[in-house]
Amino acid sequence: MFELTTAAVIYCVLVAVVFLGLWLYYDHRDHRAFELERRKGTFHCIRCDTLYSAPVGMETCACPQCAHANVRLRF
Numbered sequence: 001m002f003e004l005t006t007a008a009v010i011y012c013v014l015v016a017v018v019f020l021g022l023w024l025y026y027d028h029r030d031h032r033a034f035e036l037e038r039r040k041g042t043f044h045c046i047r048c049d050t051l052y053s054a055p056v057g058m059e060t061c062a063c064p065q066c067a068h069a070n071v072r073l074r075f
Contacts, residue, residue, distance in 0.1 A: 042072065
């Protein structure tokens, strides 16, 4: 049906497409996880003077030292 060289080229192209697809999928997944980890809100406790961070989207967060609820810092 195909010559040997044609079949080898088609096989190599299919393997390359599979590896390219896997690379793009894992790159996108890792980038999304990194962005979620990188984006943090900064908080300053007014009771014990501690700086800490929490995931983005939280407007108030309890201090890890004294458990006092504080609002997010705005710059």
